[in-house]
Amino acid sequence: MLPKGFYSLGKNIGIKDTTKDFAVIYSNIPCHSAAVFTLNNFPGAPIIVGKEHIKNGILQAIVINSKNSNVATGEEGVKNALEICKAVANSLKINFEDVLPSSTGVIGVPLPIDKILNACKTIKSELKEGNLEEVAEAILTTDKKKKISYKVINQNGKTGVIYGIAKGAGMIEPNMATMLCYILTDINIKTSDLKSILKSAVDKSFNCLTIDSDTSTSDTVVVMSNGTSIELEEPEFEEYLTEICIDLTKQIAMDAEGATKLIELKVSGATNLVQAKKIGKSILNSPLVKTAIYGGDPNWGRFIMAIGKVFDEKIPFENISLKLNGLEIKNADQSTKHKMSNYLKENSKIFLDVNLGMGEFSSIFWGCDLTEEYIKENAYYTT
Amino acid sequence: MLPKGFYSLGKNIGIKDTTKDFAVIYSNIPCHSAAVFTLNNFPGAPIIVGKEHIKNGILQAIVINSKNSNVATGEEGVKNALEICKAVANSLKINFEDVLPSSTGVIGVPLPIDKILNACKTIKSELKEGNLEEVAEAILTTDKKKKISYKVINQNGKTGVIYGIAKGAGMIEPNMATMLCYILTDINIKTSDLKSILKSAVDKSFNCLTIDSDTSTSDTVVVMSNGTSIELEEPEFEEYLTEICIDLTKQIAMDAEGATKLIELKVSGATNLVQAKKIGKSILNSPLVKTAIYGGDPNWGRFIMAIGKVFDEKIPFENISLKLNGLEIKNADQSTKHKMSNYLKENSKIFLDVNLGMGEFSSIFWGCDLTEEYIKENAYYTT
Incomplete structure (x- = not known):
């Protein structure tokens, strides 16, 4: 079951090989959102841009590429991340500051920006309702399995869904966040501080995970709520959110590079x-x-x-x-x-x-x- | 070339297999000595005893076994380490408090104390002058190579020797000391604080080494000087000592478990x-x-x-x-x-x-x- 009002796509645009490497998540209305990012002192360009875009607590789309992290790519990297947001906004007719960019993969290699900008042109027509499994696949790098965790909450005959997607298999000792994790919900959360709720959930889950002690430069956890289904009080939502984060944390540990246990x-x-x-x-x-x-x-x-x-x-x-x-x-x-x-x-x-x-x-x-x-x-x- | 006045033995006494696992170093006169030990909060029993025995700055013998570290063995472990010192002292007719015990190998298994005490009985007759290569072999565990570094100093037609032996191939991120290292010299060092000189040398060598971030519970570096050859000022001795420690540090890194570089x-x-x-x-x-x-x-x-x-x-x-x-x-x-x-x-x-x-x-x-x-x-x- 998927949260209502979210559309997405995941496909190959040839960044490295022929596996899926590009994804977009779109909400048909602006979402109450929060994010936490890596504490690594050299955060990737998408994180520099993302931190600005999340400041007002509103997001409407996320654009993600795998196979290249756009980290240690200097001013050009930041310019590229911004251009991608603008291209996505242009195709979707939304505000570019409501787009959060994410990249994961090798560090220190310039993005193949033309391929990505080109792919942005056709986003609108390629989006499918729900379709989040395709996104879960497109964001993988050395991961062997898709990582999805969701929760359906019934309330007086209506249902709300919290749906989380994550990737990460190495360079993992998250600090304030993990590799990449997107949590989408149609629930209206009765809170004035979604970021505190997210931080608290992350502290009990991703921040308690270590694969190899190496803190990634791309760690990002984002939550987007469009508030179109049921309404939940803060503590209850936090409980469900924490459950999902812990479940995704375990999935990451189980799928860690080379791990058998x-x-x-x-x-x-x-x-x-x-x-x-x-x-x-x-x-x-x-x-x-x-x-x-x-x-x-x-x-x-x-x-x-x-x-x-x-x-x-x-x-x-x-x-x-x-x-x-x-x-x-x-x-x-x-x-x-x-x-x-x-x-x-x-x-x-x-x-x-x-x-x-x-x-x-x-x-x-x-x-x-x-x-x-x-x-x-x-x-x-x-x- | 070996430092004068030191006698030793290295042999198999069947602690685990048929490779050499027992060694003794003996000086025919008491030595001006210093030692630094692991900072791990659970130091081995030999370290607990060794810290007491080094307090007065005098040692005359070191007794070492490999294949069992006598760590996390409780009061029985400490009692065993003391009994070994007494048995060595008894055979050599020296003060048991001038014997430093050392053990390296698996953690948490009681020492085969009878085998060791039995071996102590015949020490006196089995000691050979110099013979330190045999000791370097007997202290190895997963090491592939013996680690020896020495320096010969000529002074007005007389020579002094500083001779270092070390072991260590894993569980190595030394902190104040490394796995096991014994440095023997016949030089008379003009110092009132041999321990400071040793600490300084160790800080520039073993404490700058990491194999796997795991700080051993047995780390020990000992220096013994019998003062029977030439006399050196503090700074000059410290320089030679540091050179030897750095050389042994590199030998340990090169022989680290599985290392190719x-x-x-x-x-x-x-x-x-x-x-x-x-x-x-x-x-x-x-x-x-x-x-x-x-x-x-x-x-x-x-x-x-x-x-x-x-x-x-x-x-x-x-x-x-x-x-x-x-x-x-x-x-x-x-x-x-x-x-x-x-x-x-x-x-x-x-x-x-x-x-x-x-x-x-x-x-x-x-x-x-x-x-x-x-x-x-x-x-x-x-x-």
Whole structure:
């Protein structure tokens, strides 16, 4: 089921190869919108332009290309992103400042701007109602699977839909946002601060994800609401939005470059959320933890090492509990190691619980294992 | 050439397999000594004992086992490390507090203490003068090569020797020290603070190294001086010591788990050394930089991403210069990319210069590429 009032297209325009690489999402009325972007100090040109265009909280279209991120392309890159918005606006007869540009792919290569501007000319006639799966496909780079999550809410015989699309498989340790994620809804959200709601949802989902510790220069999460279906109070919408963001976060972790296992890590017993996050990220970014989980190696000492290398958070060793799917693995004997190894080898979703025994705070983080395939994919990405 | 007055042995005592796993270094007189240890919050039992034994600045022997790190082994682990020191002292008729214990290998497995105590009984009769290559072999775990660096200093017809031995191939982002490193000298160093000299040398060498961002729980660097040959002033000794530490650092990076390339990164134009280190570590720890260097992928944007993800150090993009062996690669065109790719593919030592254009500070860092072999070695380490 799709949110009402959204039209889209996804197609190939030959940016790199013959797979889909260009997409447009259009709402037939201007949308109440919010976005969060990467904290990387060298954000892409589309992000520089997008930050301006989202300022008034209104968007009516998103234009996306994959296979080229338009990052580190200087003033020419910014000019190109703006021209694309204008071309889209021109075709759709809307305000160019209500268009958000997005690009993902290789860094530091000028956009094939003529191909893109050319494709913009025919947007109006090629848009189809809904059709968002095509967009989900067109935004992929090294991803193997489309990432879609949606929620249908029934209210007095009427229905509202929140529909999220994401991409991302590497260069992922989002900070305030993830690779690319578009969330469309026809629900009228009773809020004066959609951005806070989005930030809060992102903090509990994408910002708790790490694939390889590398924060992308293109991270973007956008939410667009046309308000044409049911009306929801802030807390309720935030709850649904968070669910969708978490679902997309897990889909990204599962489809991470080379990954064979999704790791869901709960850090509890922390003195505060900052402590939980430092420990959580240290564990999920540790190549030695990630390879042990990949190989089914019952090497629990590596978890201890990864907790201990957060020098400024001193946790007494005795306090710590390490559980793998409920099984205590700290000081594991041979029989426990055997169970641990079997669990790691037989499952593609790994549940890890780390209790620090320090306080009352807890948080959940997501990551994946590290495999030979990650190396292969990234050793030869541009070539 | 070996430093005078040191005796040693290295042999197999069956801790894990049939390769050498036990070593002792002995000086026939007590040595002026200093050591630095890991900052990991869960240091191994030998480190807990070693910190006590080094307090008075005197050591006469070091006892080392590989294949088991005696880390996360609780009170029993500490008791075992102490008993080993006592058994060594007993055989050598020296003070047990002048013995430094060291262990390296898997975390969280109790030491086979009987095998070790048994081996200690015959130390005295098995020691050979010099013989340090055997020690260099016995301390290895996943290392492929022995790591030795020495310096002979001539002074008025007399000679002094500084001789360093190290091990380490993974779980390496040293902080105040590296895996294991023993530096022996017969030189009389005219200093009241050998530890400061060692710290300074370590800060310019091992602390500028990262293999996989994982700080070991066993990091130890020890220097022992018996003062029986020539006498050197503090600055001169420090210079030689630093040279040896840098040489061993490079040997560790070259022999890193799965590595095919040593990366020497100079970060210059920094506002201070902290900034240089943050940027240097971010580049050398980035899986995407490491895999690009492995694959010879001319993906210069990944260097930019890795500089930009140090959120709290904002460097203007225009300021930055990126040079690969002298070739400017920022905004590389096709011809430059071609040269870049060839350079990466044809060389096993990669020289990278990053100038931040911010200030006058510079520092050199070492790292290595990330390959399928790293994954293979670490997915199945304990099994």
